[in-house]
Amino acid sequence: MTEPAISARGLRKSYGDKTVLDGVDLAVPAGTVFSLLGPNGAGKTTVVKILSTLLGADAGTVRVGGHDLATDPQAIRAAIGVTGQFSAVDGLITGEENMQLMADLHHLPRRKGREVTAELLERFDLVEAAKKPASTYSGGMKRRLDIAMTLVGGPRIIFLDEPTTGLDPRSRHGMWEIIRELVSGGVTVFLTTQYLEEADQLAHRIAVLHGGRIAAEGTAEKLKRLVPGGHIRLRFAHPQAYEAAASALRAAGLPRTRLPARGSSPDEEALTLRIPSDGTQRELRALLDWLDAEGIEADEFTVHTPDLDDVFFALTAEGAVPHQPEEADR
Amino acid sequence: MSAMSLALRDSATMLRRNLLHARRYPSLTLNLLLTPVMLLLLFSYVFGDTMSAGIGGADRSEYLAYLVPGLLLMTIGSTTIGTAVSVATDMAEGIIARFRTMAIHRGSVLVGHVLGSVLQAIAGVVLVGAVAVAIGFRSTEATALEWVAALGLLTLFALALTWIAVGMGMVSPNAEAASNTAMPLIFLPLISSAFVPVDAMPGWFQPIAEYQPFTPAIETLRGLLLGSEIGHDGWFAIAWSLALTVLGYLWSTASFHRDPR
Numbered sequence: 001m002t003e004p005a006i007s008a009r010g011l012r013k014s015y016g017d018k019t020v021l022d023g024v025d026l027a028v029p030a031g032t033v034f035s036l037l038g039p040n041g042a043g044k045t046t047v048v049k050i051l052s053t054l055l056g057a058d059a060g061t062v063r064v065g066g067h068d069l070a071t072d073p074q075a076i077r078a079a080i081g082v083t084g085q086f087s088a089v090d091g092l093i094t095g096e097e098n099m100q101l102m103a104d105l106h107h108l109p110r111r112k113g114r115e116v117t118a119e120l121l122e123r124f125d126l127v128e129a130a131k132k133p134a135s136t137y138s139g140g141m142k143r144r145l146d147i148a149m150t151l152v153g154g155p156r157i158i159f160l161d162e163p164t165t166g167l168d169p170r171s172r173h174g175m176w177e178i179i180r181e182l183v184s185g186g187v188t189v190f191l192t193t194q195y196l197e198e199a200d201q202l203a204h205r206i207a208v209l210h211g212g213r214i215a216a217e218g219t220a221e222k223l224k225r226l227v228p229g230g231h232i233r234l235r236f237a238h239p240q241a242y243e244a245a246a247s248a249l250r251a252a253g254l255p256r257t258r259l260p261a262r263g264s265s266p267d268e269e270a271l272t273l274r275i276p277s278d279g280t281q282r283e284l285r286a287l288l289d290w291l292d293a294e295g296i297e298a299d300e301f302t303v304h305t306p307d308l309d310d311v312f313f314a315l316t317a318e319g320a321v322p323h324q325p326e327e328a329d330r
Numbered sequence: 331m332s333a334m335s336l337a338l339r340d341s342a343t344m345l346r347r348n349l350l351h352a353r354r355y356p357s358l359t360l361n362l363l364l365t366p367v368m369l370l371l372l373f374s375y376v377f378g379d380t381m382s383a384g385i386g387g388a389d390r391s392e393y394l395a396y397l398v399p400g401l402l403l404m405t406i407g408s409t410t411i412g413t414a415v416s417v418a419t420d421m422a423e424g425i426i427a428r429f430r431t432m433a434i435h436r437g438s439v440l441v442g443h444v445l446g447s448v449l450q451a452i453a454g455v456v457l458v459g460a461v462a463v464a465i466g467f468r469s470t471e472a473t474a475l476e477w478v479a480a481l482g483l484l485t486l487f488a489l490a491l492t493w494i495a496v497g498m499g500m501v502s503p504n505a506e507a508a509s510n511t512a513m514p515l516i517f518l519p520l521i522s523s524a525f526v527p528v529d530a531m532p533g534w535f536q537p538i539a540e541y542q543p544f545t546p547a548i549e550t551l552r553g554l555l556l557g558s559e560i561g562h563d564g565w566f567a568i569a570w571s572l573a574l575t576v577l578g579y580l581w582s583t584a585s586f587h588r589d590p591r
Contacts, residue, residue: 052431078433088424092351104343105434107336133354149428 003066005030005157005188006051011060013046020046022212024060028205030156033179033189035203037196042209044192045085048161051190052082065157081155085162087142088149091135095126095145098134102152120148124178140171147178157188164198176201200224208315215315226315230305232287234273234298242271245296249273252290279303337435344442351416352450358412359450365516366405366458373397373525374465385527391466398462399551400524402455403544406488407515409454410495413447414515417499418508440582444492451488469555480554483567487547490571491515493578500585519544543570 004027011024020043028034038044049055051064053073062069065079082088089098099120103113121130124144129137134145143163150158160179164172179202183189193199199206200220207217216223224230236242277283284303291298352359373381374397378390387393420426420443429439459467472480495512502508521535522544528536539545546566553560 054427054430074433077431080431082428082431084424084427086424086427088428090347090423090425092354093347097350101343101347104346105340105429105432107339153432 002030003063004028005032006034006064006190008047008051008062009060011047011050011062012058013043013050013055014058019212021050021057024209024212024214026207026214026217028188028190030188031183031186032204033183033191033202035199035206036190036192036209037194037199037206038192038209039194043212044209045161047209048082048084048159048190048192052080052159053077054082078153079155079157081150081153081158083143083146083150083158083160083163085165087146089134089137089142089145092133094131095134095137096121096130098145098149099152102149106153108152116152120151124148140167140174143167143171143175144178147175151182155187157190158182159190161192162194163191164193164195172198196223210315230276230278232275232277232279232284233300233302233304234275234291234296235300235302236271236273237299239271241297241299242273245273245294245298248294248296249275252294273298277303279305333435337438337441340435340438341441341445344438345445346442348416348442348446349449352446358415359409359454362408362412363405363454363457365408366401366454367461369404370397370401370458370461371465381525384530394462394465394467395556396552397525398459398467399555400519400522400544400548401462402459402484403487403547403551404516404519404524405454405458406451406484406491407519407544409451410447410488410491410515411509411512412450413443413492413495414499414502414508414512415505416447417443417496418502419505421500422504436587437583440496440586443496444489447492447495448485448488451492452485455484455488471557472555476554480551483547483550483554483571486568486571486575490543490574490578493575493582495578497578497581497585500582518542519548523548541566543574546570 006026006028008024008026011021012019013021024043024047026034026036036044036047046055050057051062051069053069053076057069064076067073067075067079069076089095090101093101096117099117100113103117106113108116121127124147126141126145126148129141134142137145147160147163163179164175167175176198179189179191189202191199191202203220205218206220206223208215208223216226234245236245275287277287374390374394378393381397382388382390382393385393385396387396426439430436495515498511499508502511521539522542523539524544528539528545531539546563547570549558549563550560550567552558553563
């Protein structure tokens with residue numbers, strides 16, 4: 001088996017009394033997208049900073065691109081490209097000058113540097129803005145320039161720390177396209193995000209960072225199966241209708257095996273029934289058919305899909321009281 | 331590429347970046363030059379006659395000759411405040427984090443700042459010097475060698491203050507803090523021999539005024555441009571400059587190599 005592009009074992013880091021990373025292990029095969037998922041303050045940025053040689057770890061071993069972090073950080077720097085959470089462009093000079101600066105620092109010959117600069121500005125739709133100071137760019141443009149600068153040296157391993165945070169939906173999808181293009185070119189991408197959907201869209205493997213450790217790791221499918229948060233909510237305006245539906249549900253015990261009663265928890269106050277479901281078309285149809293057959297008509301019918309809150313709840317609160325997740329209705 | 335040529339190449343790139351900043355946004359440096367220019371005009375035209383009598387001179391022009399070397403060195407102190415401010419601003423920028431993750435010569439970021447600032451300081455000295463000449467300052471007695479030595483002294487002194495200012499910028503969280511931390515660089519010339527001779531000051535204060543970094547440099551420059559006696563001040567000026575350069579270099583690079591805030 002070939003060596004992973006990025007690997008870390010037993011990574012620890014604390015600031016004073018506060019332990020941020022408490023033994024993080026991860027491995028990213030070359031040419032794949034790996035997404036580190038976690039809420040604000042989970043330590044995602046700290047992981048990226050350590051892996052990209054910006055910050056020293058208190059303990060643990062790291063290898064990136066076949067080089068050991070402890071003995072040869074400069075070789076790692078030559079292999080990677082980093083786009084941090086906060087814009088890493090020089091706002092005082094123009095976009096083109098920023099690109100030229102990167103070309104110079106990568107020691108590209110002058111002509112080659114100009115070629116690469118022109119090509120990347122074109123590719124990231126920055127030609128028009130090339131002669132303007134980067135400080136005048138919009139958030140989306142700054143991110144594009146940021147990534148373009150990261151690509152000047154043709155890195156084979158790229159770290160992207162929350163590349164879409166703060167971007168509007170259009171820019172976000174543009175960024176996803178960029179990341180997909182990179183991967184199709186064989187680049188290894190280490191991506192952090194707070195959005196499950198983003199990891200789902202892009203990553204081959206996802207790791208959830210919680211309490212300074214990797215709480216779970218696997219494909220998006222595997223992670224979602226850990227989450228019981230997906231359910232259908234039926235809300236009733238009248239207590240009678242609610243009672244009728246609840247008793248029908250109980251009587252059915254399990255309508256057509258697709259609706260396990262186990263998780264159905266009648267909520268007396270809100271007159272709401274929850275039926276666990278993965279939200280697939282087939283399941284929904286089965287449920288709707290059953291409701292029709294039973295003559296149950298809910299005043300509100302919503303599909304709740306698992307979100308990051310649910311993942312965290314599932315991974316961190318074994319057997320605790322069911323929480324009330326934020327709505328993510330479709 | 332060898333380590334040395336890598337260092338040179340990256341430092342040159344960083345210097346270009348800093349000069350580009352200075353060219354795009356010259357207002358910071360130009361504002362800082364206002365202080366020495368205003369003081370030059372104030373002390374020669376407004377206080378000139380009185381000050382001249384104080385140093386036993388006949389008229390304003392003799393005090394102008396006394397004043398200019400001190401103000402040229404004060405110009406260096408003044409422009410290096412800009413260095414501290416721009417280093418502090420720069421360190422807060424994401425681009426510095428990017429530089430740290432690139433396979434470049436680590437010191438080049440600071441070297442670029444230092445070289446750019448020394449060039450700006452010398453440009454400032456030339457501008458203030460031109461104003462001095464315009465209002466009647468002359469240094470016609472000095473030989474070519476003395477001129478070269480004067481320029482060398484100014485450059486060495488600028489290098490020393492710049493490294494100190496870079497250190498001040500490194501430890502300051504923002505531009506405001508940096509400009510406060512760097513205040514001594516413009517305050518020290520006021521208590522040197524720039525405006526009045528040290529022996530005209532109160533006795534208890536004289537040792538402070540005499541041995542602080544500015545006075546020996548001012549006395550040396552005076553000697554080179556106007557032919558007054560230099561004595562041990564030349565050695566003191568060089569010793570101070572080298573000591574401050576080494577100190578500022580160690581301080582700055584240590585702060586740069588620490589984990590970022």
